[in-house]
Amino acid sequence: MKLILAVSLSTMLLSGQELALPEWDEDELEALESGEYVPGSSLLGRVAREFLDSNNDEPIELDPAVQNLPEEGFEPVEWSRVIGDQFLSAYFHDSPQGFLNDPQKLLTTQEYRDREGFLNYHARDADIDLFVYLFDALQEIPETESLDSVVRSQFDPEKPVAVVFYFLGMPEKSQLIFSDRVIESVNQAEREKVIRIAVEEALEKSDPSSQLESFSIQLSIRLYWLGKVMAMGGENLASSKPLILPRIRILEAEEAGVWAELKGRPGLFYAVVVMSVIISASGLGLMGRWIAERRRVYVFPDAEGTLLLEAPYAAGVGGVVSFSSATAPPSSQKNDIPD
Amino acid sequence: MWYADEVFGADDVSLDKFTDAAGIIRMKEREPMRKILERFEARFPQLFVSIYLGAFEELQSLRQFGFWMLNRAAYVDVDLERPNENGILIVVDVNAKNAGITFGYALLPYLDEDSTFAALAAGHPSFLQGHYLEAIATVIQKLEGTLIKGWKKVKKDPESILAEGGQNPKKVGELLQRTREGNQLGTADQSVKEEAQNR
Numbered sequence: 001m002k003l004i005l006a007v008s009l010s011t012m013l014l015s016g017q018e019l020a021l022p023e024w025d026e027d028e029l030e031a032l033e034s035g036e037y038v039p040g041s042s043l044l045g046r047v048a049r050e051f052l053d054s055n056n057d058e059p060i061e062l063d064p065a066v067q068n069l070p071e072e073g074f075e076p077v078e079w080s081r082v083i084g085d086q087f088l089s090a091y092f093h094d095s096p097q098g099f100l101n102d103p104q105k106l107l108t109t110q111e112y113r114d115r116e117g118f119l120n121y122h123a124r125d126a127d128i129d130l131f132v133y134l135f136d137a138l139q140e141i142p143e144t145e146s147l148d149s150v151v152r153s154q155f156d157p158e159k160p161v162a163v164v165f166y167f168l169g170m171p172e173k174s175q176l177i178f179s180d181r182v183i184e185s186v187n188q189a190e191r192e193k194v195i196r197i198a199v200e201e202a203l204e205k206s207d208p209s210s211q212l213e214s215f216s217i218q219l220s221i222r223l224y225w226l227g228k229v230m231a232m233g234g235e236n237l238a239s240s241k242p243l244i245l246p247r248i249r250i251l252e253a254e255e256a257g258v259w260a261e262l263k264g265r266p267g268l269f270y271a272v273v274v275m276s277v278i279i280s281a282s283g284l285g286l287m288g289r290w291i292a293e294r295r296r297v298y299v300f301p302d303a304e305g306t307l308l309l310e311a312p313y314a315a316g317v318g319g320v321v322s323f324s325s326a327t328a329p330p331s332s333q334k335n336d337i338p339d
Numbered sequence: 340m341w342y343a344d345e346v347f348g349a350d351d352v353s354l355d356k357f358t359d360a361a362g363i364i365r366m367k368e369r370e371p372m373r374k375i376l377e378r379f380e381a382r383f384p385q386l387f388v389s390i391y392l393g394a395f396e397e398l399q400s401l402r403q404f405g406f407w408m409l410n411r412a413a414y415v416d417v418d419l420e421r422p423n424e425n426g427i428l429i430v431v432d433v434n435a436k437n438a439g440i441t442f443g444y445a446l447l448p449y450l451d452e453d454s455t456f457a458a459l460a461a462g463h464p465s466f467l468q469g470h471y472l473e474a475i476a477t478v479i480q481k482l483e484g485t486l487i488k489g490w491k492k493v494k495k496d497p498e499s500i501l502a503e504g505g506q507n508p509k510k511v512g513e514l515l516q517r518t519r520e521g522n523q524l525g526t527a528d529q530s531v532k533e534e535a536q537n538r
Contacts, residue, residue, distance in 0.1 A: 296382070297381070297382060297383075297384055298382060298383050298486065298487060298490045299383075299384060299385060300383075300385060300386075300445070300449070300489075300490060300493060301493060301497045301501065301508055302385075302445075302508065303445060303448070303501045303504075303506035303507060303508055304444075304506065304507060305444055305447070305504070305505045305506040305507060306505070308444075308505075309406075311406065311410045312410055312423075313409060313410050313422065313423035313424040313426070313443050313444065314406065314409035314410050314423060314424060314426070314428075314441055314442060314443040314444060315406070315444060315447075316441060316442035316443060316444070316446055316447050316450060316451075317402050317405070317406050317441055317452070318439065318440035318441060318442060318450060318451070318452055318454075318455030318456070319439065319440060319452050319453070319455040319456025319457075319458075319459055320401050320402055320437055320438070320439035320440075320456075320459075321437070321438055321439075321456060321459040321460060321463060321466075322435075322436055322437050323436045323437075323438065323463055323466035323467050324435075324436040326467050330456075330459070330460035330463040331460070333463075334456055335401070335402075335437065335439075
């Protein structure tokens with residue numbers, strides 16, 4: 001059929017005649033009229049063909065095997081609440097391998113590296129180290145285990161440490177416990193405030209990974225200042241007044257510390273004094289020179305020469321610039337044609 | 340010079356060192372302008388800067404006008420110790436939007452066409468915006484820098500630097516005489532004037 005159509009079409013094109021409608025082959029026409037050939041049957045497939053041949057008006061029913069296929073559904077919630085037995089020791093019994101503990105590999109490799117890198121940076125910069133244990137959002141800590149027991153069994157109480165159980169996607173479930181060294185120096189209200197602010201910061205993000213990022217950054221900031229308070233000897237724990245972390249107080253304390261250290265080392269003290277005097281004198285000298293330069297008087301040697309162009313006083317014809325065009329540079333508006 | 344005299348006149352003209360013939364400087368800008376000129380004179384006790392802002396109808400050559408003006412002007416508010424040959428004249432034609440610089444013989448060793456053009460180019464953005472006070476202040480500041488460089492050079496080797504500008508060290512007696520004659524009205528070099536008139 002296609003061949004006939006193509007041949008007739010090409011013949012007509014060559015002969016320049018108008019296109020004519022295709023004609024049925026006699027055999028196909030007979031098959032069509034007898035009902036043996038159903039137009040489009042090749043597209044409908046075997047089942048449709050049989051259905052049409054049977055002259056049955058009832059709707060087609062699906063194969064029972066297909067009908068009985070199990071429906072895809074959500075996994076039971078109970079499944080994700082439980083932490084696998086193979087991970088329990090990594091969470092609760094073994095010492096942490098780093099500042100970020102994710103035995104279930106809830107984070108992608110890149111996310112893990114980013115978070116771990118940040119916690120390492122925090123550890124270098126702050127007095128209180130931060131350890132983060134990651135759990136899935138709906139997972140629950142086994143009744144026999146707790147964050148408190150982890151801190152007491154895995155960490156040295158004399159070291160300032162903060163340990164967090166963080167539930168990925170649900171930061172509000174997070175738990176934070178400090179080692180005894182921190183608890184001795186910072187009152188409970190402030191310790192609770194640290195986690196509360198970090199959670200609030202995390203909840204501003206929607207993506208679980210971004211939540212963890214915000215949480216750890218905010219926690220790191222708060223822990224940094226708590227570390228400074230701790231280094232100053234801590235707060236009065238009996239006081240109900242909230243702990244204030246004024247930057248100025250801390251800076252003053254640091255300055256006082258530097259001064260005391262200088263006074264204790266006479267060599268360094270005198271070197272600093274001499275350097276200060278030299279720098280001040282140099283500054284004053286530069287300022288004096290600047291003032292002197294501004295007040296300086298420039299006297300040229302008196303000279304005389306022959307008259308040029310018969311001019312009595314001035315023959316120094318200098319440059320002329322046009323400022324008619326704002327787009328062209330001055331160099332292209334130089335009037336250098338001799339008059 | 341005789342040609343310039345034919346075009347603009349052979350008589351000396353009495354002028355202030357700052358003349359706003361075009362009337363484009365506001366009253367409140369006149370005091371800053373005066374201070375700029377005074378500051379220059381304080382730093383360079385032999386020199387002075389003169390400003391002429393004109394709105395010319397048909398000025399064929401700004402250079403020629405500047406050349407004529409510095410030779411024919413008698414500045415009534417310039418000290419006698421500062422003759423015109425020690426002067427720098429900045430002329431601005433606000434109609435044609437041109438600015439030019441002319442300078443006296445005494446400055447030939449230190450200024451030239453390139454350095455004066457560089458000074459004008461520094462003030463070009465302000466000229467474009469019509470901020471003439473700012474533009475002139477910039478031009479003078481740039482000229483000061485060029486003069487200070489020249490002063491440093493001439494201090495080291497006066498004779499060769501002066502010779503480059505066609506000048507020789509002047510004797511004290513002649514200097515005093517010329518300074519006294521200076522830039523007083525009608526006391527320009529009579530022989531030159533007579534020659535120009537004859538031509």
